[in-house]
Amino acid sequence: xxxxxxxxxxxxxxxxxxxxxxxxxxxxxxxxxxxxxxxxxxxxxxxxxxxxxxxxxxxxxxxxxxxxxxxxxxxxxxxxxxxxxxxxxxxxxxxxxxxxxxxxxxxxxxxxxxxxxx
Amino acid sequence: xxxxxxxxxxxxxxxxxxxxxxxxxxxxxxxxxxxxxxxxxxxxxxxxxxxxxxxxxxxxxxxxxxxxxxxxxxxxxxxxxxxxxxxxxxxxxxxxxxxxxxxxxxxxxxxxxxxxxx
Numbered sequence: 001x002x003x004x005x006x007x008x009x010x011x012x013x014x015x016x017x018x019x020x021x022x023x024x025x026x027x028x029x030x031x032x033x034x035x036x037x038x039x040x041x042x043x044x045x046x047x048x049x050x051x052x053x054x055x056x057x058x059x060x061x062x063x064x065x066x067x068x069x070x071x072x073x074x075x076x077x078x079x080x081x082x083x084x085x086x087x088x089x090x091x092x093x094x095x096x097x098x099x100x101x102x103x104x105x106x107x108x109x110x111x112x113x114x115x116x117x118x
Numbered sequence: 119x120x121x122x123x124x125x126x127x128x129x130x131x132x133x134x135x136x137x138x139x140x141x142x143x144x145x146x147x148x149x150x151x152x153x154x155x156x157x158x159x160x161x162x163x164x165x166x167x168x169x170x171x172x173x174x175x176x177x178x179x180x181x182x183x184x185x186x187x188x189x190x191x192x193x194x195x196x197x198x199x200x201x202x203x204x205x206x207x208x209x210x211x212x213x214x215x216x217x218x219x220x221x222x223x224x225x226x227x228x229x230x231x232x233x234x235x236x
Contacts, residue, residue, distance in 0.1 A: 005136035005143075016131035018123035021203075025123075028210045076214045079207045085139075086204065089197045092146045096194045 008085050011078045014058030019043070020051050024074065027061060031071040126203050129196045132176030137161070138169050142192065145179060149189040 015021060023037050038048040052072060055061045060078050064071045133139060141155050156166040170190060173179045178196050182189045 005139040009134050009136045009139055012130045013134035016127050016134050018127045021123040021127055025206065028207055074207075074210060076211050079204065079211055082200070082204055086197065086200055088143065089146055089192075092192060093194050093197055 008081055011058055011060070011081060014054050014060055014078075017051065017054075019048075020055055023048075023051060023055065023072075024060060027072060027074045031064075031073045033069050033071050037072065126199055129176055129178070129199060132172050132178055132196075135169065135172075137166075138173055141166075141169060141173065141190075142178060145190060145192045149182075149191045151187050151189050155190065 015024075019041060022040070026032060026037060026040075034045060034048055034052065037052070038045050041048065052061065052063070055072075056063060058078060059075055061072045062075055064073075133142075137159060140158070144150060144155060144158075152163060152166055152170065155170070156163050159166065170179065170181070173190075174181060176196060177193055179190045180193055182191075
């Protein structure tokens, strides 16, 4: 099922930040606490917490219930939505690649058409 | 090659709007002029032009040189960048799907384990 434009545009808004993309990248390797997520960045814990709230509202992550640690984890649904959205452009992309290959093949000199490869 | 977080976050920012997503969807079927793109929306031509400028700056579309018509067309590169970005999450998503299937299989009553399918 195709995700509605309004829903997927919220996902894209949450993804429109390099720090948030780096956080997601880290979480793809496993759960992490706010402190662990903040470590590679030269920004404050409250700033990281604000980024996590944006990711949480967009459904990209959830946070554990343990009061002190509340580890963050990725949620698959929005990633699947992006994959479904991208699928619409598959035939356009394949068509453009085909035309590029066709164009490049016209540039090859005729004498290279045999299978020799010196 | 993995697109840098800063670059791909600009692509996501351009995608973070339902009207722009609908415009891209229309362009996936072929080139169109601003007037053609504006037709399905109850918003002004200048508003559509502003959306097109955002898409153009992000490299998602280019516009023809003909002074009067300037048809818009999709450009494949940013879509490919999103595909490459999404690829990082493939093993995470597959792992989550496997665990879901495993969990669901534990819910099936034992007597359904043979191959009968009444």
